[in-house]
Amino acid sequence: MSGYTAHFKVWRGDVKGGDLEDFKVEVNDGEVVLDIIHRLQATQAPDLAVRWNCKAGKCGSCSAEINGRPRLMCMTRMSVFTPEETITVTPLRAFPVIRDLVTNVGFNYQKAREVPAFVPPADLGPGEYRMMQEDVDRSQEFRKCIECFLCQDTCHVVRDHEENKPAFAGPRFLMRVAELDMHPLDAAEESGLDRKKTAQDEHGLGYCNITKCCTEVCPEGIKITDNALIPLKERAVDRKYDPLVWLGSKIRRRSS
Amino acid sequence: MSVVDRQQWDVVVVGAGGAGLRAAIEARERGARTAVICKSLFGKAHTVMAEGGIAASMGNANSHDNWQVHFRDTMRGGKFLNQWRMAELHAQEAPERVWELETWGALFDRTKDGRISQRNFGGHEYPRLAHVGDRTGLELIRTLQQKIVALQQEDKKETGDYESRLKVYQECTVTRVLKDTASDSGSAAGRVSGVFAYDRETGRFFVLEAPAVVIATGGIGKSFKVTSNSWEYTGDGHALALLAGAPLLNMEFVQFHPTGMVWPPSVKGILVTESVRGDGGVLRNSEGKRFMFDYVPDVFKEKYAESEEEGDRWYEDPDNNRRPPELLPRDEVARAINSEVKAGRGSPHGGVFLDVSTRMPAEVIRRRLPSMYHQFKELADVDITAEPMEVGPTCHYVMGGVAVESDTAAARGVPGLFAAGEVAGGMHGSNRLGGNSLSDLLVFGRRAGWHAAEYATALAAARPPVDEVQVDAAAAEALRPFSAEGTEPAVGPPENPYTLHQELQQAMNDLVGIIRREGEMEQALEKLADLRVRARRAGVEGHRQFNPGWHLALDLRNMLLVSECVARAALERTESRGGHTREDHPAMDRKWRNINLLCQLADPTGGLAATDPVRGQIDLTRETTDPIRADLLALFDKEELVKYLAEEELYE
Numbered sequence: 001m002s003g004y005t006a007h008f009k010v011w012r013g014d015v016k017g018g019d020l021e022d023f024k025v026e027v028n029d030g031e032v033v034l035d036i037i038h039r040l041q042a043t044q045a046p047d048l049a050v051r052w053n054c055k056a057g058k059c060g061s062c063s064a065e066i067n068g069r070p071r072l073m074c075m076t077r078m079s080v081f082t083p084e085e086t087i088t089v090t091p092l093r094a095f096p097v098i099r100d101l102v103t104n105v106g107f108n109y110q111k112a113r114e115v116p117a118f119v120p121p122a123d124l125g126p127g128e129y130r131m132m133q134e135d136v137d138r139s140q141e142f143r144k145c146i147e148c149f150l151c152q153d154t155c156h157v158v159r160d161h162e163e164n165k166p167a168f169a170g171p172r173f174l175m176r177v178a179e180l181d182m183h184p185l186d187a188a189e190e191s192g193l194d195r196k197k198t199a200q201d202e203h204g205l206g207y208c209n210i211t212k213c214c215t216e217v218c219p220e221g222i223k224i225t226d227n228a229l230i231p232l233k234e235r236a237v238d239r240k241y242d243p244l245v246w247l248g249s250k251i252r253r254r255s256s
Numbered sequence: 257m258s259v260v261d262r263q264q265w266d267v268v269v270v271g272a273g274g275a276g277l278r279a280a281i282e283a284r285e286r287g288a289r290t291a292v293i294c295k296s297l298f299g300k301a302h303t304v305m306a307e308g309g310i311a312a313s314m315g316n317a318n319s320h321d322n323w324q325v326h327f328r329d330t331m332r333g334g335k336f337l338n339q340w341r342m343a344e345l346h347a348q349e350a351p352e353r354v355w356e357l358e359t360w361g362a363l364f365d366r367t368k369d370g371r372i373s374q375r376n377f378g379g380h381e382y383p384r385l386a387h388v389g390d391r392t393g394l395e396l397i398r399t400l401q402q403k404i405v406a407l408q409q410e411d412k413k414e415t416g417d418y419e420s421r422l423k424v425y426q427e428c429t430v431t432r433v434l435k436d437t438a439s440d441s442g443s444a445a446g447r448v449s450g451v452f453a454y455d456r457e458t459g460r461f462f463v464l465e466a467p468a469v470v471i472a473t474g475g476i477g478k479s480f481k482v483t484s485n486s487w488e489y490t491g492d493g494h495a496l497a498l499l500a501g502a503p504l505l506n507m508e509f510v511q512f513h514p515t516g517m518v519w520p521p522s523v524k525g526i527l528v529t530e531s532v533r534g535d536g537g538v539l540r541n542s543e544g545k546r547f548m549f550d551y552v553p554d555v556f557k558e559k560y561a562e563s564e565e566e567g568d569r570w571y572e573d574p575d576n577n578r579r580p581p582e583l584l585p586r587d588e589v590a591r592a593i594n595s596e597v598k599a600g601r602g603s604p605h606g607g608v609f610l611d612v613s614t615r616m617p618a619e620v621i622r623r624r625l626p627s628m629y630h631q632f633k634e635l636a637d638v639d640i641t642a643e644p645m646e647v648g649p650t651c652h653y654v655m656g657g658v659a660v661e662s663d664t665a666a667a668r669g670v671p672g673l674f675a676a677g678e679v680a681g682g683m684h685g686s687n688r689l690g691g692n693s694l695s696d697l698l699v700f701g702r703r704a705g706w707h708a709a710e711y712a713t714a715l716a717a718a719r720p721p722v723d724e725v726q727v728d729a730a731a732a733e734a735l736r737p738f739s740a741e742g743t744e745p746a747v748g749p750p751e752n753p754y755t756l757h758q759e760l761q762q763a764m765n766d767l768v769g770i771i772r773r774e775g776e777m778e779q780a781l782e783k784l785a786d787l788r789v790r791a792r793r794a795g796v797e798g799h800r801q802f803n804p805g806w807h808l809a810l811d812l813r814n815m816l817l818v819s820e821c822v823a824r825a826a827l828e829r830t831e832s833r834g835g836h837t838r839e840d841h842p843a844m845d846r847k848w849r850n851i852n853l854l855c856q857l858a859d860p861t862g863g864l865a866a867t868d869p870v871r872g873q874i875d876l877t878r879e880t881t882d883p884i885r886a887d888l889l890a891l892f893d894k895e896e897l898v899k900y901l902a903e904e905e906l907y908e
Contacts, residue, residue, distance in 0.1 A: 014801065030520020032635070042754040046805035047798030051297070053486045056526045056631060058394065059300045075634055098457055099802040109298065113418055117406030118361030126355035127314075130370035136363045140388065143363060143395060147299055183361070 003028045004083045008036060010048070011090040014099045020088065021045075027078050033089065034062050034073035037101070049100035057219055060148030064101050065090045070150040070217045092153040107165060108149050111173045114202070116195075118180055121187040135184040142179035142228055144220045145172060151214035151224060157207045168204035171214035171224050177203060178228035181235065196236040205232060260452075260727060261462040265291040266712040267705070268451055268466040270430045270493060273301035274393075274694060275677025276472035277400035278353075278701030279708065283470075284407055284422045288709035291464055292404075293425045293453055295488050299401045302474050302486050303697065306393025307529035307627065308377055309385025310698070311691030312350035316367050317374040317383035318574070323347040324891050325381055330692060331892075332555075333379040333585045334655070334685020335834045336849055336900040337506070340884045341662035342683040346692070346699045353698035354386050360406070362399040364388055376534040379585040379689040382574075390529045390627045396694055425464075427456040430492070431810060432730040433469055433500040433673065436720035446501070448672030449720040452730040456807060459800020461731055467719045468708035471497055471658060471667070471675040472701065476510075476822070478757075479815045480651035481765035484516055484527040490811040491818030493679035497658045498817055498874075502667040503854040505681035507656035507818070508825035509835040511688055512770045514589035516650025518607035523635045525650040528610065528628060530690040532645075533582045535624055536571055537612040539593070540644070541601035547608075548581035551592035555844075555899045556584060587687045587834050590649040594770055597648065607648035613641055649770055655688055655835055656825070657681035659854060665704035672711060672720070676704035686834025737796045737809035750795030753809040760787055760815060768823050773839050777827040784820050785872060791816060820874045821855040828853055828876055846902040852879045 006027045009020040023044060025036055034052055041048050052062040055074045062073040067088050081087055095103035151171040157164050169177075180186050181195040188195050199205040210233075212225040222228075267283040269276045272294035283290040294301065313326040326347035331338055354372065358364070364386050365373040374383040388395040408418040415421070430453045435446035450465040473493030477485025494504055515528040533539070541547045552560045560581045561567035567580030582589070593608050603609055612621055618641035622629050625640070632638040632645060658675035659668045660682065667673040677697045684692060737753070767780035794809040831845035832838050858875045883905060889897065897906060 028521065030636075031522045035522045041804060042752075042758075046752070046754065046796060047803045049802040049804060053296055053300050053302070053488065054305050055486070056305065056523070057634065058391070058627065059296075059304045059486070061296065061300050077635070102457075102802050105297065113405055113408060113412075117402060117409060120359045120361075124359075126352065126359050129355075129358045131363075131366055132370050133366040133373075136366060140363050140365075143388070143398060144391065145398075146304070146394065180361075183363070186361075 006036065006078070006081075006083065007086045008040070009086060009088040010037070010040065010101070012045075012048070012100050013097065015097060018097070020090075027083075031078045032074055033066055033076040033078065033087070036078065037073060037089065049098070049102045051102055058146060060146035060219075063092055063148045063150050063153065065092060065153075070153045072148055072150070072219050075219055092149070094153040094155075094159045095149075105149055108147070108152055108170070108172065111169045112176070114169065115173055115176050115180070116188065116193055116198070118183065119187040119191050119193065121185050122190070124185070129185060131184045138182045138227065139179045141222055142175050144222055145175065146220060147172065148219060150217040150219065154213045154217045156211065156213060157204075164204070164207060168207045171208070171229065174199060174203055174205055174208065174232065175222070175224050175228040178232045181232065196232065199232050200236045205229070205236060208233075260731065261460065263291070263462070263464055265289050265464055265466040267291070267468045267470065267708045268293065268464045269470045269472060269705070270451065270496070271301070271472035271474060271677070271679070272296075272298060272424060272426070273303040273472060273474055273677060274396050274400065274697030275701035275704070276301070276470070277397070277404060278698050279470045279472055279674075279676055279705030280422060281400065281403055281407065282702045282705030283709040286706060286709040288712055289421050291423050291425060291466070293428050293430055293451070293464070295429050295456070296427065298424045298426045299397060301397060302488055303397045303694070304394045305484070305486070305527065306396070306694055307390040307527065308531045308534065309375055309387030309392045309691050310350070310354055310396065310694040311377070311380060311384050311689065312354045312386055312695055313347065313382075313384060314351045314354065314372060314374065314386070316371045321382040321384060326350070326384065327888070328891055329380050330689060331685070333689040333692070334687055335844060336685065337833065338685030339662055339682030339881070340888055342700070343685075344888060345662065345703070346683060346696060349699045350695040353695065353702065357396070357399050360399050360403040362395055364395070375531060376579075376583065377690045378530055378533065378583045378589070380691065385534075385691040387531070389623075390531050390625050392694065396697075425453070425455075428453050429456060429807065429810070430496060431734055432726065433496050434463070434722055434726050434730075435500060435670070437723055446670075447720040448500070448670060449722045452727060454734060457802055459803065459806075461734065463722060463727060465719075465722050466712070467715050468672050468674065468712040470665075470704045470708050471673065471679050472677045472704070473679050475654045475678040476815070476818045477651045477654075479760060479764050479819045479822075480769070481761040482516065482525040483651040484513055484525055485651065491814045492811070493675065494657060494821070495814035495817045497667055497670070497673065497675060497679075498821075498855070498857050500670050500673060501857065502670045502673055503659045503856045504821055505656055505659040505852055505854055506686070506825070507654070507681075507821040507855055508829050508853065509655035509686045510651060510822060511586055511653040511655060511835045512590045512649040513652035514586055514593050514649055515610055515647040516652075517636065518603070518646050518648045519605035520636060526631070526635070527650065527652065528645060528647050529625070530586070532610060532612055532625060532628060535612070536615045537582070537610055538580070538615065539582050539589070540609045540611060541596045542603060543601055546582075547596050547601070548584065548589065548592055551588060551595070552581050552584065553588060555896075556588070560584065585687055585689060587837075590770060591837060593647070593649055603646040605646050607646040609644040610647045611644035613643055618642070651765075653678060653688055653693065655681065655684045655686060656821070663703070664707040665700050666707060666711075674704040674708045676700040686836060734810060737794055737806055748790070748793055751790045751793045753794040753796065753805055753812055756787055756791055756794060756812055757808060757815070759783075760812075760819060763787075764819055764822070768819075768826055771837050771839050772826050774827065777823050780823045781820070781827070781872065784816060784823060788816050788873070817873060820872055824872070824874050824876050825853045825855060846900065849900055849902060850881045850883070850905065852881055853877070854879055
């Protein structure tokens with residue numbers, strides 16, 4: 001096994017401020033960044049705060065920025081870096097720091113509450129739901145979301161614009177609106193709820209100018225922009241004119 | 257009076273995985289003001305890692321399926337040690353619990369006629385697992401999470417506050433279940449009065465006062481080195497129940513999932529879903545042989561294919577062929593892999609080969625097993641559509657747990673305490689079938705929430721008061737790691753909690769692992785005693801705000817308690833059954849079928865002074881279980897029952 005000593009810079013601090021701290025740390029074959037953070041905890045910095053759970057890219061807890069890029073630490077292999085490279089790990093920039101690599105992601109939970117839930121059809125009981133696979137495919141893609149909030153972190157509408165947060169749900173929760181809107185049995189419309197309109201009026205869909213940053217960082221490979229946000233914009237368009245829809249459909253046609 | 261923040265609730269649920277969230281939904285829907293406490297963020301619980309599916313005899317894929325068949329499979333899987341009433345309720349209610357999820361927005365994979373698709377799994381006679389690709393657990397947790405949010409939205413509308421009737425305290429850890437004193441309650445152990453917890457973010461202590469507490473904390477895998485379990489699985493709920501005076505049941509039964517990743521080292525133990533085999537994947541040794549045909553035990557001989565040809569035909573024509581032995585229950589497959597590796601027929605990194613690449617087109621693999629494809633590609637640089645995976649056993653699940661009443665999920669001996677999900681014992685007997693965990697969470701999560709709400713309502717205003725002495729003691733206990741530096745030098749230097757944890761994991765893995773021997777387990781008990789003494793000196797640096805070293809130091813208490821239960825019970829049971837394999841007692845013994853081993857705290861005052869290695873902290877008692885009800889026994893052939901039941905049981 002080819003071990004080497006790597007140079008890490010890890011942001012340490014809390015709400016009052018902090019700084020990058022240097023570490024020299026052992027790296028072994030096959031390891032990921034989270035392994036190295038754990039080694040730091042076990043050997044050099046026992047109180048280094050970090051969130052993690054499954055260590056298999058399924059829970060979306062260990063989000064951080066590695067060399068400035070939003071990523072899951074458990075899915076970032078050390079082999080993508082050269083042994084000489086300095087690896088810088090910092091907390092998600094769009095959310096307030098609690099301590100070290102742990103941020104307050106409460107924004108996301110607040111936004112989740114603002115999206116009206118699935119409305120079950122009044123005339124169908126449990127066991128009576130019938131849906132075709134091709135009709136659930138689209139929403140299923142969005143339900144792959146592990147809520148790592150990397151898309152929320154990278155989205156430039158809120159990344160450096162705290163002032164946009166109240167009016168903008170972020171890619172994850174606009175995608176949630178799209179998921180429900182595309183659910184074959186969601187009875188929102190019958191109940192008087194127009195999801196497309198709320199996407200525009202209440203969740204800030206109009207702020208999105210489809211730069212696809214969210215799609216790029218999604219560890220699940222969900223095509224957030226192409227499959228959720230643009231179609232939602234298209235569906236919302238007869239309610240409200242949005243020049244980006246026109247542009248979006250052009251871009252999409254070109255890339256496919 | 258301790259200065260700790262307090263809040264009042266009707267029901268407190270500890271744990272926000274499938275069982276905890278289902279319990280909370282039920283309690284809230286039945287009118288109880290309900291609080292959920294979880295160690296991680298809301299929606300990150302270990303349930304997200306469940307891959308294969310939810311077992312429920314809906315009969316969508318094969319109309320012959322019904323609850324009786326599911327019950328039979330469950331009992332066979334557990335080698336008839338199951339608390340049969342739980343297995344019965346589980347099989348009967350699982351379909352309703354799955355259908356209900358659809359009304360909350362879940363989107364399962366579909367059959368051609370638009371119903372919920374069901375897949376094959378080990379030990380299940382028919383395709384029975386409702387699933388979403390190989391990320392069923394994520395779908396389950398997200399659906400329950402979103403249902404909780406839906407209820408909070410209703411409450412907001414009515415009361416103006418999302419959290420007026422249902423609140424999630426995320427990133428908080430419960431360290432003690434509080435009770436009133438025995439003299440006040442007229443109950444020997446005292447009744448539940450609330451929980452003592454700390455907020456991981458700030459380190460602040462708080463008390464939730466509640467007459468009913470549902471424990472739904474999952475398992476114990478983090479006491480073992482090679483495990484599929486996340487950091488949360490430190491046996492908290494098992495320990496909380498023990499410390500509150502409730503017994504644990506069948507702790508010797510620990511499931512080693514046959515297929516965990518074995519390479520690279522940093523991902524060793526991470527789960528490779530059983531769906532790989534359910535969908536056609538096969539196990540081969542280094543000689544290319546499908547070795548599982550050599551490992552079909554007598555009790556299962558009639559149910560499994562004898563040739564590769566027959567096994568392969570079964571996927572298309574299950575009515576006229578028998579299933580391949582790769583789909584035996586997990587304990588059998590794990591032992592077989594262990595034997596092959598031991599015999600020198602393992603793969604380069606000490607596992608065996610699991611292959612789908614020669615069995616299905618690449619595009620089908622990517623569609624049916626997307627997260628496995630992803631996981632191997634990203635973490636091991638292996639393309640499973642082109643080459644076999646290397647897999648080996650990994651500690652996955654504990655069948656043992658809090659002894660509960662089958663119908664109510666009430667913990668035995670402690671009024672007001674309930675337990676559901678992996679932390680509860682009995683349901684799965686000596687070995688759990690794949691897919692029966694997610695259904696267990698839903699069926700018994702609901703029952704626990706229901707009965708906890710009912711219990712709290714029945715008490716009305718006559719709620720047990722919180723005992724201030726216990727609050728003070730709990731606070732002192734939680735702060736001990738910070739003062740470890742100050743202990744007298746004669747006792748020894750402060751210990752690093754990470755080092756203690758690693759030693760514990762190594763000891764459990766090596767000495768109480770998949771194959772067990774008397775001498776090694778005795779050694780394990782000595783090692784545990786040593787660790788227990790040293791853990792009292794576990795010291796931490798820094799302060800209370802989000803300090804993982806401190807959190808681990810506190811979790812060590814739980815892991816040590818639970819590990820001792822596993823080791824003591826495993827030493828006592830002199831037979832091999834399900835998730836308990838003794839090299840020195842290799843056969844299943846019918847005399848042990850109706851014996852449960854109960855673990856209880858040796859020192860009922862709950863003090864942690866028990867550092868005597870011989871005595872330890874745990875007392876073990878044997879209990880003979882109730883005979884299986886006649887109409888349930890009648891579901892089996894006499895010839896089959898003879899293999900499991902003792903003569904006198906058969907006679908009756």
